[in-house]
Amino acid sequence: xxxxxxxxxxxxGTFPLPESQLDRFLIKANxxxxxxxxxxxxxxxxxxxxDALKLSPIMDRQDILGLIEATSKVTVHNDILSYxxxxxxxxxxxxxxxxxxxxxxxxxxxxxxxxxxxxxxxDFVTPGDVRxxxxxxxxxxxxxxxxxxxxxxxxxxDEVKLPL
Numbered sequence: 001x002x003x004x005x006x007x008x009x010x011x012x013g014t015f016p017l018p019e020s021q022l023d024r025f026l027i028k029a030n031x032x033x034x035x036x037x038x039x040x041x042x043x044x045x046x047x048x049x050x051d052a053l054k055l056s057p058i059m060d061r062q063d064i065l066g067l068i069e070a071t072s073k074v075t076v077h078n079d080i081l082s083y084x085x086x087x088x089x090x091x092x093x094x095x096x097x098x099x100x101x102x103x104x105x106x107x108x109x110x111x112x113x114x115x116x117x118x119x120x121x122x123d124f125v126t127p128g129d130v131r132x133x134x135x136x137x138x139x140x141x142x143x144x145x146x147x148x149x150x151x152x153x154x155x156x157x158d159e160v161k162l163p164l
Contacts, residue, residue, distance in 0.1 A: 001064070019099065019143060026108050027133075028140040067118075074114040075124040079163035083127055084109050087134060090156045091142055097152060099143040112137045127162045 004025070034042065084106055092100030101109075109130065116129045135153045142149040 019141075022140050023102055023104050025140065026112060027136045029136055071111075071115045071118045074117050074122070076110055076114060077124065077163075080113070080125050080127065080130065081110070083160070083163045084113070084130060086160045087130070087138075087156055090160050091138065091152070094152055094156060096145050097142055098145050101138055101141045105138060105141040108141075109134060109137045131157055 002025075033039065088101045088103075088106040088109065090100075091097055094100065110125075112133045113125045113129045116133045117123070117125045120129070134157055135150060138153045139149045142152055144152055
């Protein structure tokens with residue numbers, strides 16, 4: 001498991017990852033700045049990088065593997081699989097897309113949807129789960145001709161028919 005960060009303001013000495021490597025990251029989340037109250041709390045607690053060295057693990061390897069196994073058992077109905085496939089394929093034919101989502105991206109969307117359902121205390125995936133997590137899973141897998149990939153993902157989600 002790899003968790004990586006990237007600060008777009010400090011790119012000296014770093015290089016953008018090629019599409020084939022970006023495709024291997026399950027989710028891309030833009031964190032942004034904290035809300036006012038949380039930022040004030042950071043100042044109040046005088047949090048710095050040395051504090052990270054004092055952190056203790058909250059899970060061990062077996063806990064993580066157990067969660068992965070439990071998540072993989074979340075049911076994905078065939079209609080939801082078709083819905084995911086239709087979303088992925090729609091990214092490939094969208095007029096503003098140079099390169100759409102790969103089959104690996106479809107698998108990532110399925111797995112992330114299972115995880116979203118799992119943390120929502122359900123043992124099955126809904127179309128809403130797919131829609132909720134899709135922007136985080138698909139945006140970094142699309143090369144847009146012009147414009148932002150995020151708006152393309154939203155447009156595709158609006159165009160693809162929901163399963164009944």
